[in-house]
Amino acid sequence: MSAAPHIPVLLDEVIAALAIAPGERHVDGTFGAGGYTRAMLAAGARVIAFDRDPDAIRDGAPLAAGAAGALTLVQDRFSRMDAALDAPVDGVTLDIGVSSMQLDRAERGFSFQADGPLDMRMEQAGESAADFLNHADEAEIADIIYRLGEEHRSRRIARAIVAARPISRTAELAAIVRRAVGYRPGDKKDPATRTFQAIRIYLNRELDELEDGLAAAERVLKPGGRLAVVTFHSLEDRMVKQFLRQRSGGNPGGSRHRPDVAAARGPSFEAVAKPVRAGERETAANPRARSATLRVARRTAASPWSISQGESR
DSSP states (O other), X not given: XXXXXXXOTTHHHHHHHHTOOTTOEEEESOOTTSHHHHHHHHTTOEEEXXXXXXXXXXXXXXXHHTTTTOEEEEESOGGGHHHHOSSOEEEEEEEOSOOHHHHHOGGGOOOSSSOOBSOOOSXXXXXXXXXXXXXXXXXXXXXXXXXXXXXXXXXXXXXXXXHHOOOOBHHHHHHHHHHHHTOOTTOSSOTHHHHHHHHHHHHTTXXXXXXXXXXXXXXXXXXXXXEEEEEOSHHHHXXXXXXXXXXXXXXXXXXXXXXXXXXXXXXXXXXXXXXXXOOHHHHHHOGGGGGOEEEEEEEOSSOOOOGGGTOOO
């Protein structure tokens, strides 16, 4: 097995939280470059690894070939994990968001650090970022940048994008955003970051995928199984926090008009640790770790909640 080209965030903390015993079956829902999977295999786990990106599955083939049957790669979204599994598992790990591999390959169009086609599609199919920005109306673009990028200057940015169409390159989009908000070289944070984040999340339905993936993990974990989720911004972390609070019975109690669903169903998860963030040594070695948060919970013996019994949709 070759060394992973990128260092997974909070690796030691994730593996410690999973408490893997040899022979256990674990899901790596976001395979990427295979960093978490390698560590799981080294601990003796049998791993079913999912990734929606065909490049990740292709690049992971040598790792699977050398794992003596202990690794199964599945090209699919992690939200569909229960359809691909034939039995409950002992652990599920999710590293949410874009992978370092995707960011580092200019031809994928996820980053403005190097110019490339304005793509951003994790599955390399469907509508691209250029398709969306060149055809959506100004109000829709502004709304997405505001909601998913938490960018308060979204209307100004959307207006500038529409005025500059057609747009086809990442460097073009970054320059448009910078001009729209008055960015100066040397400013602490490039304002294009929020806009790129928003468009990427929208195109790939990342928050819907996270919501569905958490519910799928609840269905596939056996009693005592561990769930470990690493997030990188507040929108993701808020969803994980609310899901685990609800499922563990931590939400405020119900009333006679709106019964307490957790009490009626029984908590399906219990928290096993406080949220974990990367230390100074890791953030110095890996800047991506600065915004990472790890949340861990243990599956109880209660039945999974259905949509009608408490999910937000």
